Amino acid sequence: MNTNSKLRVALFFGGVSSEHDVSCVSASAWLRALGQKPCADKYEVFPVGITKDGRWLACCPTPEAMADGSWEQGDCTPCVLSPDRKDHGIWLLKDGRAELVHIDICAPVMHGKNGEDGTIQGLFELARIPYVGCGVLGSAVCMDKAVANALMDAAGVPHCKWVAASRADLELNGPVVLDGIEAKLGYPIFVKPANAGSSVGISKVADRAALERGVEIALREDDKVVFEEFVDAQEVECAAIGNPDDPSTVSTTRPGEILAGAEFYTYDDKYKNGVSQTVIPAHLSEEKLDEVRAEARKAYLALGCSGLSRCDFFVERSTGRVLCNELNTLPGFTSISMYPKLMEHEGYSYPALVDKLLTLAVHRRKGAY
Structure with missing residues (x-):
């Protein structure tokens, strides 16, 4: 002891x-x-x-x-x-x-x-x-974009149109599968490995040749590929914190906005080149900020999260639709990472945030340990 x-x-x-x-x-x-x-x-x-x-x-x-x-x-x-x-x-x-x-x-x-x-x-x-952080199921669900999308569909959490395909599907019936994807989503299309973090293996494609190449890149990371429609939107993020076994502890922050340095928010943009900028709160109306925050809490609970997650959203420019992109169950905690910045805006210093997350870990499922 x-x-x-x-x-x-x-x-x-x-x-x-x-x-x-x-x-x-x-x-x-x-x-x-x-x-x-x-x-x-x-x-x-x-x-x-x-x-x-x-x-x-x-x-x-x-x-x-x-x-x-x-x-x-x-x-x-x-x-x-x-x-x-x-x-x-x-x-x-x-x-x-x-x-x-x-x-x-x-x-x-x-x-x-x-x-x-x-x-x-x-x-x-x-x-x-x-x-610290989400349990086995919540972690696995949020890591697998296809499973997360299916659960968000079931829970009524709005998100982009999507299709998933396995390596076997793509290798055995590739042309037919890609025909269906083109018909449902139109171009441009985002091609993503179902299980990978921080924009690794993601491509934005505008034609069939690029789509085929995007599939090759995604399959280097995982055996399942997710295809999502392109939405012209602001990228905003909320920090969620708390344990669902005590709903009073679950809260979400006002969203912040990513001003990406690349065409979309890449791995290098997040962690290496420092070109991206963050704005807290995001450039949205108070009503829309509240809507994103509410949808973030809904998604956090629907996907079985606990402890913490970063909830990533699109706000479509033409319609104002709020669409959930994904939840990241252990987001970056570097000096340029959005999660600690969002929590700092809510009054948590970095050490206070770490203390809060450790306290939540101890109290999750009280008595289980």
């Missing part, structure tokens, strides 16, 4: 997804926040880095080393999270011996596959250790 009066937080970062580097930057901001009040008085951090080839390493990096990837050259110890509920912790494996470290809360500051798709959340569930 952890005899320290502070709660020990296992801060997971890195991972095998295409968003490994961004995870390291996001987690470095968490590490800084955990060293500031109110977190410093309540939590003890236990960093666990996951390399690009999937090795789990307990480490003690500075925020700078965590962000730039040099943490792997520091003092690292192989480790594994025990699924045994009695252990309630992480085994350090060194010099032929194993040492158990008690963990009170897991914070998976990891993006994309194996980080926010329900897989690592399942391991936390087996161990019965509280963790």
Whole structure:
């Protein structure tokens, strides 16, 4: 057991997804926040880095080393999270011996596959250790754009027209499938891997040749492809926070607006080139801001989210229609990321936000742990 009066937080970062580097930057901001009040008085951090080839390493990096990837050259110890509920912790494996470290809360500051798709959340569930963010089902649902779209259809959450196709469908009946997509959606069309994060593998296409190429790109990331109609719209985002088992804790922020530096909001635009700009609140009427906020809460609950999510919307320029694009269950937490900026606009400093998310993790499904 952890005899320290502070709660020990296992801060997971890195991972095998295409968003490994961004995870390291996001987690470095968490590490800084955990060293500031109110977190410093309540939590003890236990960093666990996951390399690009999937090795789990307990480490003690500075925020700078965590962000730039040099943490792997520091003092690292192989480790594994025990699924045994009695252990309630992480085994350090060194010099032929194993040492158990008690963990009170897991914070998976990891993006994309194996980080926010329900897989690592399942391991936390087996161990019965509280963790930050959505559960197994909510994480998996939001990661799979086809499943999320189907559930939003069922719940009456408005979104763009869409079609999904599997690798098998596209390889066996490609021309017929693409004919149907063209007929339903028209051009331009967005082509997306069903399971990938932060705009990875997404193409905007305007003809059949580009559509076929977009399918090839998407299939590099996943075995299922989602096709969505193009909507000329403002891109706006809400931050959602809270646990659905206590609806009074669930809230959404006023939406912010993305002023993308590229034709659409790409991975590089979000995390690398810094060209995109954010405006909070978005340039919308008060009534439309409230409508987006209400639809964000509806989508958050319909998709089984808990803890936090970033809710991405389109507001169509010609009609004012509010359309849900997607929910991101572990959004970026870098210095230019929208989620912490939106929460800051609501009065949460970065350390206060981290504290809030850790508190929600402990209180989710009270008594379950």
